[in-house]
Amino acid sequence: MQVFRKIFCGTALLAWLVGLAHGAGDPARGSRVFGQCAACHSVAPGEHLTGPSLAKVWNQKAASAEGFSRYSEALKRADVLWTEATLDAWLVKPEKFLPGTGMTFPGLKEAKDRQDVIAYLRAVSEGKAPQGRQGGRGMARMSREKLDLRKAPAEGQVTSITQCGDTYTVATADGKTQKIWEFNLRFKTDSSKLGPLPGKPVAVGAGMQGDRASVVFASPKEISEFVKQSCP
Template identity: 45%
Template structure:
């Protein structure tokens, strides 16, 4: 038997032995309150991937099967199970025990009843168009359905639209469309990319403040090639 088949069989046996079926009395409304822990890394909106993939339409689908999400672990790719009640129960209880080597850092939920409520909610939310259904039923609001997705950057004002970045010694000088130039210690400025629909428009990177003292920020580009075109070394 191949290693891949052994892993898949092992996962199936783990589910069957360690976890029973989801109870009929599980409550999706209670589960919606627990879902906040999932929303830190997942969205319910189609193709809106965060740290983890969008959960839209995953119910009944094979694990690690979202075509436009490249961050699955090799361990999860080797599995052959389908996302439904029993695998989700095992996964939510202890992801690392269920799929050793997974990138999932969630510590798990010990309480079987809480897991059952959450799965009852996910059965609704992970169906195609589940975000709209969950919102329409009053289980969550639209903001929760998006998860912790960044605010859209394309509509930021001129004080956040970066027109130039100059590096001199240990300092980045960031020019914005309002005519200002702001200095940042090079260790306090992060250069990021958001190629999603939430990201900035092409050629118009966004300055996103951060830090309690206002001395930290990120510059978000729409494409990796823009970094080399816009940043210059000049004193």
């Protein structure tokens, strides 16, 4: 029994040491852990969501993703190079690593999760990402409803919005109208190539009911032009 335990411990120790030597993480498993990041991050180059694209993050200076214009002052000022060690410290608890960061993410508690997701980010940057799941982009799309708004079905194509008192009346191309409390309707803009065409706002959200309905416009100046004040 003693002997067995010794052998077992020895093997485990060896596996651990070998793991360390090889950068440890398992990128395939890391691509699944990345599901927790995918609501805010894409690994496609230049595709910025709430957070910057992480396509080239490995060995890069912090706050250097090209075309991402929403970095916090804290991250811009941080003199950090993203390596295994800095990414690990960051992912334990971003707000602790860098007070004032705009990444509102509680952190990954498990060391194994951090190691694996870091191995995945490294593989992505080096063009060796495991095939199959490309970092959960599908999930990112679902969670922020980043559909091609130019292809919205009739029930999503907004034809008019009128406002009377505290109520918006939203008419859509399927001939329906809905009355929504002003506080429950959000106006958004999407200037990307998946956003609506000028003058063709699109309604998204849980069937426009409740507090989740949003109308997305091509640009902010359209909003006040489109919404007409009119009481029946």
